[in-house]
Amino acid sequence: MIEPVIxxxxxxxxxxxxxxxxxxxxxxxxxxxxxxxxSDNPYAHYFVMxxxxxxxxxxxxxxxxxxxxxxxxxxxxxxxxxxxxxxLFHYTMQxxxxxxxxxxxxxxxxxxxxxxxxxxxxxxVPGGLRKNYYTDNxxxxxxxxxNLS
Numbered sequence: 001m002i003e004p005v006i007x008x009x010x011x012x013x014x015x016x017x018x019x020x021x022x023x024x025x026x027x028x029x030x031x032x033x034x035x036x037x038x039s040d041n042p043y044a045h046y047f048v049m050x051x052x053x054x055x056x057x058x059x060x061x062x063x064x065x066x067x068x069x070x071x072x073x074x075x076x077x078x079x080x081x082x083x084x085x086x087x088l089f090h091y092t093m094q095x096x097x098x099x100x101x102x103x104x105x106x107x108x109x110x111x112x113x114x115x116x117x118x119x120x121x122x123x124x125v126p127g128g129l130r131k132n133y134y135t136d137n138x139x140x141x142x143x144x145x146x147n148l149s
Contacts (some may be wrong), residue, residue: 002052004084006091009046009058011038016055017048024074027136037071044071045095049088051079059088061096061104066149068096070106073115085118093122093148102149107133107141119144 009017014034021028037044043064049057057075061068070092075085096104107130108115124144133141 004056004087005050006047006088007050009034009038009048009060011035013048013055013058014038017058020055020058020074020076021072023077027134029072045092047088047092047095049075049084051084057084057088059092061092063096063099063101066100066102068101068104070104073106086121089118089122097148103145103147105143105145107143109134110140110142116142116144122146 014031017034018028018031034046037060038046041062043062044060045063046058046060048055049059056079057073059073060071062071070089073085073089075088093104104124105127106119106124108119110129123146125146126142127145128143130141130143132138
């Protein structure tokens with residue numbers, strides 16, 4: 001398999017990222033949201049994963065002072081099960097650590113045990129519950145976090 005490339009997301013990537021988003025989530029972000037995140041949010045850091053020059057995944061994080069929040073992580077369904085999400089998550093954790101982040105957190109669907117298992121590999125532990133967090137079906141979100149320092 002060709003080694004994937006991880007790089008900063010650019011405006012020109014939004015259409016491809018939307019496609020990853022639509023195949024990964026029941027409710028997806030709009031082009032406008034991604035555009036605002038990339039161009040207007042000074043705390044947002046988004047990365048895409050390319051395989052043979054095709055975007056197959058992406059991740060987003062907000063970094064405020066020494067705190068990071070993962071906003072999104074998605075890999076095209078046909079590329080799942082190949083540890084690519086793990087590589088993308090690891091890249092982002094290292095990026096955050098280099099920038100002095102001491103705590104990283106995220107929300108994950110209570111039913112998404114595959115993602116929870118991935119995050120646990122990186123030391124994240126459940127720290128709370130956000131009731132009715134997801135608007136499509138009112139599913140609860142598990143808040144997971146890890147100290148990086």
